[in-house]
Amino acid sequence: MSDVIKTDALIVGAGPVGLFAVFELGLLDIKSHLVDILPKIGGQCAELYPEKPIYDIPGFPSVTGQGLIDNLMKQIEPFHPEFHLSEMVASVESIGTDTAPLFRVTTDAATQFETKSLIIAAGGGSFQPKKPPIPEIDTYEEKSVFYAVRRMEDLRGRDVLIVGGGDSALDWTLNLQPIARRVTLMHRRDEFRAAPHSVEQMRSLVAEGKMDLRIGQVTGLRGDHGLLSSALCRGTDNAEFEISCNAMLPFFGLTMKLGPIANWGLSLSENLVPVDTEKFETSTPGIFAIGDINTYPGKLKLILSGFHEGALAAQRVYRYVYPDKRLTFQYTTSSSSLQKKLGVEG
């Protein structure tokens, strides 16, 4: 077990709102760590619509999802936030008091934090793999059906069925083809949205007889005690066929689920976290919720609302982190001390 990381603020979610909270906290000398379940920074902006223009960010007539994230990263650089990616906060335990909150936070990778404030900026929740509509698939999960490849070695010598037509499906087809006994790729149509280069490589392996490509959808699984023996499939012409396999990897993208937040002892309302509109604090002092994950009368799910919420939450976090100091409101345009923090002092 690694050492406990002590921090002033722990932000759950590295989307635009979580990133801007780093800025507002940083101006108040509050250091942030961020945890995100995705392997990359940017949340929905980077995962769902990196190339799509956003038109309602103040001061940007048009900026792409990734463009906004890149700019935010540049903006928060002076505050050296630390990121813990591909990790999900699994549990939150209160070890402080209402006036001096302290939380022990543990991720699914066993990283432990001790933080004076917890800021939930988790958007629509955590991204988790979509499950295909196959009866009883849950009885095979983690035994012979996997939504991610953790160790390639586990699949050595196996008959692997990969389902999907995107980059994950194609990349794993190409990576596993040399070590699996046989790889079969199944997709619902003979067109692939994956990178053309990977598709070409896959097609030449098929032409050389080194792997199989089948067009259709998996409709059922056969096996015993979670160990797969074959997949029942239906082709585009409705013909039924069976593919013998002892491992299946479905790649149908990601969806958002609230996940473990439901177990943190917060009062929830329709999978959203109610907060006040002064501090954006939850029913638990020291735990805040900002951005799409929160709810309050008049809430608008806009990125700009999340920016505002982060700024106000930061003011309250300051009182927990520096209970004896007085907070004077300052502008970045005129305050030399803020400019010093930003590294732009003249």
Next chain:
Amino acid sequence: MTKLQFVDFGGTARVVEAPVGSTVMEAAIKNAVPGIEAECGGACACATCHVYIDDAWQAIVGPPTSMEEDMLDFAYDVRPNSRLSCQIKVTDQLDGLIVHTPERQA
């Protein structure tokens, strides 16, 4: 205004009105039609506004674009009449359109 009918997995039908130029997804969200999630808000980026076009309407609604086809790969239980409702623009021709929502979106 164009009338649109959403039939859920259990067979319950709901009729909503949608202004010409909006999308079928927007009409569903505005009227809190269950079975449409639209996580991404209409960017053709999530496949959680998936619907099945009623047989009688398929020719009028037409097939998905290639970008939409790509996104349909992510949808749950895709069928030949699958579309993403955020990509269907409401027109006068669609008055009375019937779409079926899937058992679940993801």
